[in-house]
Amino acid sequence: MSLQAPLPAATFVYKSDPVRGRQWAEVFRAQAPEIDFRIWPDMGDPAKVRFLAAWEPPENISECFPNLQVLFSSGAGVDQFNFAALPPALPVVRMVEPGIVQGMVEYVTRAVLDLHRDMPQYRRQQQRGEWKALPVRPASQRRIGVLGLGSLGQAVLQALQGLGFACAGWSRSQHQMDGICCYAGSDELPAFLEKLDVLVCLLPLTDATRGFLNADLFSRLPVGAALVHVGRGPQLVTADLLAALATGQLSEAVLDVTDPEPLPTAHPLWRHPQVQITPHIASMTQPLSAAAVVIDNLHRFHAGQPMTGLVDRARGY
Template identity: 50%
Template sequence: MAFLFNSDAARGAIFRQALARELPDLEFYHSGECVEPEKVRYLLTWNVPNDVARFRNLEMLFSIGAGVDQFKPETMPNRVKLVRMVEDGIIRMMQEYVVLGVLTLHREMLAYREQQGRGLWQAHASVQSTDRRVGFLGLGILAQAAIDRLTPFRFPLAAWSRTKKTVEGVACFHGDDQLGDFLRGTDILVCLLPLTEQTSGILNARLFSLLPVGARLLHVGRGPQLDQGALIEALDSGHLAAAMLDVTDPEPLPENHPLWCHPKMIITPHIASVTQPHTAAQSVIENIRRHRAGRNPIGLVDRTLGY
């Protein structure tokens, strides 16, 4: 029985040590090493190898990141459990980034950055956090963790999800019928949706038009969810005041893409939340133990939903 690690060697060394210590009966192989295909029960990767079909006894496919859209679940045999990465390092980093992004947009940091470039000292009107409504598109583990960290700042908090959910202190909306009401009451929109057929292109001109004039966007979901042309139009027209993106499509953007130099835009290179190998290894080990005990792993993907 073997575990196959398909990622960089430095991370692999950490996983190798952890599995040798915690699961000594499980053979560890890096993707560059020779392994008998029928031995492989567990595979950790970002992109699914082209020859994955040769692992006829594969039982669990782990994503090294929080997303699984790159797996194309419909192409994988039903016997294989697909598992997204849920580990403390990813959660903490996303909490930090969302707090940073919301406060950056709330306190007009983009406007002050632009003024600094012109040598202009000019204060803007301050808005209290209690008067700035923050809304989350998506209410999964990462969104709920980010909401928890934002709570002390006293922003009015709301969230929209595909299915009905309840979170204390958060105005929760769900389904297509309630999306408009959610958007009309949101001043800073945080997108933390998984990428599915339903969410691809969801951040479009129609959605932006439902936000209040002067709203701001913090996008930490997936690049294909955003219509970048519609965002530029919304920023140029003044309907949106500012945006901060950690994901784009493609990644990176072409060198001459207009978003790079847009004065109302901050772009970071998909660094909001990065898997930490030590805590990720412990998460994978725990899920293997759960699997062996006949329990579902933490982060198990619902194939009907795509996340």
């Protein structure tokens, strides 16, 4: 049970996966019983709804919930929201919870280790019945770079650094991380890219990052570098990736996100021998910890404190 003071009575509507919603409901009953927690489309009196958690909000949200005070994303991203359709003053909060961070660390670490130890090549050799040992490089000689230094990017870099990899990070704004070389802004992007063996994309999807992974960016990487893409599908120009793989500019690609999702059955990425695809599962919100994080944010909201994950609309994340 929470030791915080009870929250003011209010209605909270959950509009996402109903199975997860029932798990949220259990947490709310235990930690915030004063909140009237409802799962869409059961919303009770719409005028009493103060909080909404959704992956896709209802259309005409102001008419549907005239007294809404906070919109929570049920996932880590907010690019699925049409901000133009939301009330300008409505706070929007993305999901920042331990389960998302841990899942992403696990996925990217696995992908980087797989590439580092040449497992894609060994899988191809296995298909040919070929027994051939490849040279093993120490992790300290493998240069890993992460695009995006939010909570996910920083956690991934710390994990990779702990395994002995030479790590660097890049973001729009300047960051500082112990033992990790951090680059910032478009002027420093070429210097960041030219030193990498594996590039990991963890950028949020904004107008500035749409199509970010393109031919020009790939050309700035060392020949034979690999890509791990766990950001958003529209950030990758697929034709440019295929061309870079064909010329050897890129050696391998691990894609957890694509554009569109799911990929059409006949899409060339499915059967490309140098591409690994997973169906957007790198990191998933864990219902129990996610609900606890939202309840903590409700306490922050009522106390006039900054909410964790509050979105800066000007930046898009």
